[in-house]
Amino acid sequence: MSESSVREAEIAVEQKHVDLVYARVAEMRDEAEAMRTRGDELAHGARNEAVFEQAAMLFERDVMVRHANQILRSLDAEHEGLVFGRLDSTDHETMYVGRLGVRDSEFDNLVTDWRAPAAAPFYQATAEQPMGVVRRRVIRSTGQSVVDIDDDLLMPDARLESMPVVGDGALMASLTRARGESMRDIVATIQKEQDEAIRAPWRGVTEITGGPGTGKTAVALHRVAYLLYRDRRRMGGSGVLVVGPSPAFTSYISRVLPAMGEDTVELRSLGDLVDGVKATRVDPGPVAAVKGSLRMRKVLRKAIREAPADAPQEFRIVYKGEVLKLDARELQRVRSAVHNGRKPPNQSRVDAAEALLEALWRKAESYDGFQVKRADLLNDLGERMDFHRFVVVWWQLPTPAEVLRGLADRRRLARMAGRGLTRAEVDLLADSWALDGFSTADVALLDELRVLLGKPPRRRRGGQVVGPPPPREDYDEYAHIVVDEAQDLSPMQWRMVGRRGKYASWTVVGDPVQSSWPDPAEAREAQEAAFGGPRTQHRRFALRTNYRNSAEIFALAGEVVRDVAEPDQLPIAVRSTGVEPLVQLTDPDDVESAALKAAADLLSQVDGTVGIITPAGRLDALRTAAEGLGEERLRVVDGLESKGLEYDAVVLVEPTEVVAESTTGPRTLYVALTRATQRLTVLTSDPDWP
Numbered sequence: 276m277s278e279s280s281v282r283e284a285e286i287a288v289e290q291k292h293v294d295l296v297y298a299r300v301a302e303m304r305d306e307a308e309a310m311r312t313r314g315d316e317l318a319h320g321a322r323n324e325a326v327f328e329q330a331a332m333l334f335e336r337d338v339m340v341r342h343a344n345q346i347l348r349s350l351d352a353e354h355e356g357l358v359f360g361r362l363d364s365t366d367h368e369t370m371y372v373g374r375l376g377v378r379d380s381e382f383d384n385l386v387t388d389w390r391a392p393a394a395a396p397f398y399q400a401t402a403e404q405p406m407g408v409v410r411r412r413v414i415r416s417t418g419q420s421v422v423d424i425d426d427d428l429l430m431p432d433a434r435l436e437s438m439p440v441v442g443d444g445a446l447m448a449s450l451t452r453a454r455g456e457s458m459r460d461i462v463a464t465i466q467k468e469q470d471e472a473i474r475a476p477w478r479g480v481t482e483i484t485g486g487p488g489t490g491k492t493a494v495a496l497h498r499v500a501y502l503l504y505r506d507r508r509r510m511g512g513s514g515v516l517v518v519g520p521s522p523a524f525t526s527y528i529s530r531v532l533p534a535m536g537e538d539t540v541e542l543r544s545l546g547d548l549v550d551g552v553k554a555t556r557v558d559p560g561p562v563a564a565v566k567g568s569l570r571m572r573k574v575l576r577k578a579i580r581e582a583p584a585d586a587p588q589e590f591r592i593v594y595k596g597e598v599l600k601l602d603a604r605e606l607q608r609v610r611s612a613v614h615n616g617r618k619p620p621n622q623s624r625v626d627a628a629e630a631l632l633e634a635l636w637r638k639a640e641s642y643d644g645f646q647v648k649r650a651d652l653l654n655d656l657g658e659r660m661d662f663h664r665f666v667v668v669w670w671q672l673p674t675p676a677e678v679l680r681g682l683a684d685r686r687r688l689a690r691m692a693g694r695g696l697t698r699a700e701v702d703l704l705a706d707s708w709a710l711d712g713f714s715t716a717d718v719a720l721l722d723e724l725r726v727l728l729g730k731p732p733r734r735r736r737g738g739q740v741v742g743p744p745p746p747r748e749d750y751d752e753y754a755h756i757v758v759d760e761a762q763d764l765s766p767m768q769w770r771m772v773g774r775r776g777k778y779a780s781w782t783v784v785g786d787p788v789q790s791s792w793p794d795p796a797e798a799r800e801a802q803e804a805a806f807g808g809p810r811t812q813h814r815r816f817a818l819r820t821n822y823r824n825s826a827e828i829f830a831l832a833g834e835v836v837r838d839v840a841e842p843d844q845l846p847i848a849v850r851s852t853g854v855e856p857l858v859q860l861t862d863p864d865d866v867e868s869a870a871l872k873a874a875a876d877l878l879s880q881v882d883g884t885v886g887i888i889t890p891a892g893r894l895d896a897l898r899t900a901a902e903g904l905g906e907e908r909l910r911v912v913d914g915l916e917s918k919g920l921e922y923d924a925v926v927l928v929e930p931t932e933v934v935a936e937s938t939t940g941p942r943t944l945y946v947a948l949t950r951a952t953q954r955l956t957v958l959t960s961d962p963d964w965p
């Protein structure tokens with residue numbers, strides 16, 4: 276038989292099994308639905324019968340329905356099919372591996388869930404350590420049709436005559452496929468070193484490092500699916516949070532988990548981690564660097580103690596014919612004393628009122644011949660409307676946003692900062708807070724302020740203040756938190772994320788060489804604190820193969836960080852395309868049209884997406900210009916925004932400017948140069964670049 280007819284025959288064999296699986300799944304769906312109906316009848320019918328038994332059945336019903344729904348979700352996901360792998364072992368057993376486990380009506384395995392221990396050899400077996408696997412087969416489907424197969428022969432000596440081997444590498448086939456709107460799952464082609472990180476135990480901190488394109492993000496997401504499968508009760512209860520750098524990134528990865536049947540995981544970017552706030556911009560590097568540093572804690576702590584700008588400077592109240600007056604200094608003394616109490620300011624208004632009354636009493640007492648009893652004065656004034664009106668304006672309950680906005684006042688900010696910030700830094704921050712909206716870095720500060728201020732008491736109708744609510748935090752705490760691009764989190768951001776995971780286990784993914792955070796030591800410390808201190812159990816995995824970039828593209832990218840990276844921090848790109856990146860000298864006045872021209876060329880050369888990556892200063896202009904092209908496959912982003920994303924082809928605009936803008940030298944440029952899978956064009960007005 277010719278090779279192609281062998282392949283056809285083998286595809287037909289697999290199609291038969293796949294058909295069987297889908298038929299069984301349809302049956303399971305019917306069974307689950309019948310079960311649901313029965314469960315409903317039970318619930319409405321025999322209320323008086325054995326309640327415990329009923330509860331158990333209801334529980335079972337819920338599990339069944341959940342399972343059925345999960346199967347349906349996986350079926351509905353338009354991905355590479357339910358069954359994607361097959362192992363043939365030395366004992367002549369065959370096992371199919373898929374997105375979920377399916378048994379036939381006799382409880383025999385039709386498909387094993389990829390996350391089950393039994394499926395591990397599918398990812399871990401190698402020619403050196405075959406784990407009893409003679410042939411590993413990857414089955415590629417479109418919908419329910421098998422379209423191709425790819426075999427790995429791990430034990431040539433154990434192969435039977437009747438066992439054909441076809442295909443030339445499922446991994447390569449997957450890597451060269453065009454990239455689209457969103458990231459795909461990699462369940463069918465997870466590599467051994469990746470699998471080890473995916474299947475690591477849930478406890479403590481799992482740290483995954485690796486260069487660009489080594490699959491860190493993919494691995495982290497598959498690990499989430501794995502942990503949910505293995506430990507659904509622990510993980511599912513308080514949930515899993517995945518934190519990424521930008522909304523573009525969360526949107527890019529948003530389909531991976533649903534494709535694996537997991538749609539309960541929360542994806543958030545650093546700018547929308549706090550409910551009710553959404554970052555609308557990104558600060559320039561030097562501004563973000565100040566806002567992210569731990570020095571901000573002191574500034575904010577001071578800011579919440581400061582009287583609001585519009586608070587009254589003195590207080591007069593007439594009592595029994597005498598004017599009682601507190602001047603600015605006296606008021607300030609009362610304010611400080613209340614702040615020194617243990618409650619946060621937004622829960623201290625009652626204390627503030629009491630302290631004011633005491634101060635008024637001391638004042639009255641100091642007047643010669645003023646005959647009143649302390650208890651009477653406290654009571655009488657405490658019920659007076661004019662007193663309460665004063666308290667409300669003098670002890671305001673500001674929102675975090677109001678406090679931060681207050682710091683747009685340069686003089687006020689300088690006072691709060693003391694020697695903690697330089698004058699130039701005060702100017703940078705004040706200018707930034709005078710702009711509309713908040714930046715990504717501001718969100719961590721707002722979260723810090725929220726904790727410092729405390730939750731204001733809820734109001735009852737009629738405007739009366741009710742006592743403080745039960746102590747409940749107003750953010751969720753998670754069972755497991757994944758932090759992607761972890762090298763970029765500022766210390767203040769680590770505090771924000773850490774607050775959401777006081778009892779969490781962690782998966783932390785990053786690449787120090789791609790860092791845009793200038794003070795790694797301070798960030799490291801804050802990170803450790805977020806994890807619960809240095810005693811937390813740590814396990815580390817390093818990924819070494821770059822699956823994204825062609826070898827030609829990565830050779831150029833590696834060049835620009837040669838001075839700032841250790842050799843073993845640079846991954847190895849194994850896929851060669853024979854297409855060298857193009858470096859074009861451009862007229863500095865003509866960069867825009869050159870970029871559009873280059874993008875148009877690339878769009879005609881690749882099937883998937885094309886990205887124009889530009890210095891932040893040119894972003895708006897290029898974005899507007901590119902809109903004119905009306906191309907759905909084209910994106911325009913700046914270097915920082917390009918973090919974590921990938922395109923089939925990239926036009927990189929003015930590398931020297933990208934470096935100049937960054938606070939961490941060539942690292943952002945390295946990020947930008949490692950986004951393309953197939954083709955890269957660099958436009959530079961610097962004849963000496965690189």
Ligand SMILES: Nc1ncnc2c1ncn2[C@@H]1O[C@H](COP(=O)(O)OP(=O)(O)OP(=O)(O)O)[C@@H](O)[C@H]1O
Binds near residue numbers: 918
């Ligand atoms: N085992 C694999 N099989 C198929 N594709 C893979 C595999 N591992 C990684 N990839 C692909 O390689 C590309 C890079 O993966 P990913 O984005 O997870 O890398 P990364 O390490 O997070 O990169 P960066 O640090 O640059 O953001 C993706 O398209 C991913 O699907």
